[in-house]
Amino acid sequence: MDFANLNETMRIAEDQEKRFVPLFGDDTFRSWILYFRPGEHTDMHYYLSPETFLVLEGKAAVKGIKAEERVIGKNEIVFFGAKDYYQITNVGDEPLVLVGNRSEAFGGAHVTAQEG
Secondary structure, eight states: OOOOOHHHHHHHHHHTTOSEEEEEEOSSOEEEEEEEOTTOBOOSEEOSSOEEEEEEESEEEEEOTTSOEEEEETTOEEEEOTTOOBEEEEOSSSOEEEEEEESSOTTOOOEETTTO
């Protein structure tokens, strides 16, 4: 059994200017915090396993490969199936903080739109 304090993890991400802070992981599951400053974003990419993101703070534009887009905010969750392309952008004036979960170990394949 493991525990994490999300407030402490968010403080670490902000103070140490880390975008990615791992929470838990084993051979079949992983959980982490993502911290985006205003305007920061991911590339358009997918993973081989399904994943979710829960917004703890801020607003995120979630865009798919066909330019479909939706803005989500605090306490909203987005689910991506395996090989669903997406890009996440902080569209607010404050930090965007997400909790991510994926059904694979840390270090899984990150496939960008240019590679796929």
